Amino acid sequence: MDVPVWGTSKPNEKITVKFANQTKSTIAASNGKWMVKLAPLTVSKTGRAMSITGSSEIILSDILVGEVWICSGQSNMQFSVKAVPEIESLVPFAKNIRSFEVKRIVSFKEEDNVIGNWSTTLPSSAVAFGFAYFLEAIGDVPVGIIHASWGSSSIEAWMPRDMTKELPYFKTIMHAFDKDITTHNNIQKSLDAKNGWTRNEDIFMRRQPNILYNAMIKPLAPYACRGLVWYQGERNTRYLSGVPEVTEKNWFHNVIGMKEYGTVLKLWIERYRKEWHNDNMHFSIVMLPGYGKGTAANPDIDSKSPTAASWAWMRESQLKALDLPNTSVVNTIDLGDEKNIHPTDKFPLAQRLALQAAKFTLNKNVVAEGPMLDSIEINDNTLVVHFKNSKGLKTTNKKAPTGFWIADNSLKWEIADAKIEGETVLLNTTKLKKPLYVRYAFAGKPDVNLVNDANLPAYPFRTDIQTTN
Incomplete structure (x- = not known):
């Protein structure tokens, strides 16, 4: 892809950029802003220098050329390398990986500049580093990670203000935020504090709408990057549907619920692509793994139940990202922790992210996905489940x-007797004469064991979508 290089200078000044045997010049605008675009570059593991010349000269040294990915989201993306021994053990063997750690900060307006620097230091995030490590190995290509995450942040925190035009609920949220002078004053006080802000102030800022995007994402565009890994959603699991009425006690619940998240996610992806002027920008969504709690209203659920208000509904929403081109969803249904919202099994997750990036953006001939529902065939009292990616x-x-449950028209769900036959699964039960619908792994923390020959897990699904929501 073309590689934008941009900055500011004196108004109407001639700017020349030289890198990798290319020379590009432009004239800065009257406000001093300028941009050139280098033609697509070939992979380089050897550091080279870039010169940027106007009335003065800047030299940027030791630049590699490879795959750049933004890794964003909330606490499970922020989760550190040191907290995952299996990933930390990879550190001595890492090579050709660079990182840019975006400072966690907020802004009431869209910023031009981001706080951070490119470094040979490895990414601090376990998921981001593991992903970079395995992608570098599979692709034989340098990997640059721009890490911009913040614990307990909602998708609304990472949304540009103009998404209020498409999403009435977000318009309502932003209208309330704009009118809240007390909140604005408290945030500004935290930002102005000479010795930094407290943990409570940190939590308060990161749980606000829009202002993370303004400071931590907007200034990154249009940096040439292959895609964005998005590990977020836990904050939006507080409600099954809709936006709650916010009180002083639950101010931080002002987010969309699980059932609507998929629609918002798709609009968010399209909006980011617009910001980057890149319809091919790949979005890799990390499905939320197994977890045993329910919603804010009903946290204590049966984590094996296919009807509970569990994270199953969020996973279904996350899979809606696949409606868009250049997207993938990494299946984590076999991972997670019943009681811990911050599971440590990030190693296989990082591997799966790298496999999908290798397949979908580097065109490597690898199996990157587990079995996915293709169709359901009704054969007397047996349901035959056909899958894609089902070899072996x-x-x-x-x-x-x-993990299979079936139901008839009454939608009373029964555990299915399941049997593999070739590349299909046969389902039936003596309790139902005419089964019609299937729910697979549609629970908070289901017990699952179905994989393909690449040992990648089958994706959760339900087929009763037309009869219930």
């Missing part, structure tokens, strides 16, 4: 597939 369909423990 098997279970991890050589037992019958688990």
Whole structure:
């Protein structure tokens, strides 16, 4: 892809950029802003210098050329390398990885400049570093990670203000935020504090709408990057549907619920692509893994139930990203922790992210996805589930597939007797004469064992979408 290089100078000044045997010149605008675009570059593991010349000269040294990815989201993206021993063990073997750690800060307006520097220091995020490590190995290409995450942030925190035009609920949120002078004053006080802000102030800022985008994402565009890894959603699982009425006690719940998240996510992806002027910008969504709690209203649920208000609804929303081109969703249904919202099993997640990036952006011939629902065939009292990516369909423990529930028109769900036949799964139960619908792994922390020959897990699904929501 073309590589934008931009900055500011004196008004109407001639600017010349030289890098990798290319020379590009432009004249700065009357406000001093300028940009040139280098033609697509070939991979380089050897550091080279870039010169930028106007009335003075800047030399940027030791620049590699490879795959650049933004890694963003909330606390599970922020989760540190040191907290995951398996990923930390990779550190001595890492090579050709660069990182840009975006400072966690907010702004009431869209900023031009971001706080941070490119470094040979490895990414601090376990997911981001693991992803970079495996992608570098599979692709034989340098990897640059721009890490911009902040714990407990909602998708609304990372949304540009103009998304209020498409999303009435976000317009309502921003209208309330704009009128809240007390909140604005408290945030400004924290930003102005000479010794930094307290933990409570940190939490208060990162749980606000829009202002993370303004400071931490907007200034990154249009940096030439292959895609964005998005590990976020936990904050938006507080409600099954809609936006709650906010009180002083639950001020931080002012977010969209799980059922609507998928629609918002798709609009958010399209809006980011517009900011980067790149319809091919790949978005890799990390599906939320297994977890045993429910919503804010009903946290104590049966984590194996296919009907509970669990994270299953968020996963269904996240999978809606696949409606758009140049997207992927990394399946984590076999991962996670029943009681811990910050699971440590980030190693396989990083591997799967790298596999998908290798397949979908580097065109590597690798299996990157587990079985996905293709169709359901009704054969008397048996449901036959056909899958995509089903070569070598098997279970991890050589037992019958688990996690399948079936129902008839009454939508009373029963555990299915499941059996693999070739690349399909046969489902039935003596409790139902005419089963019609299937829910697979549609629970907070389901017990699952179905994989393909690449040992990648089958994606959760339900087929009763037309009859219920």
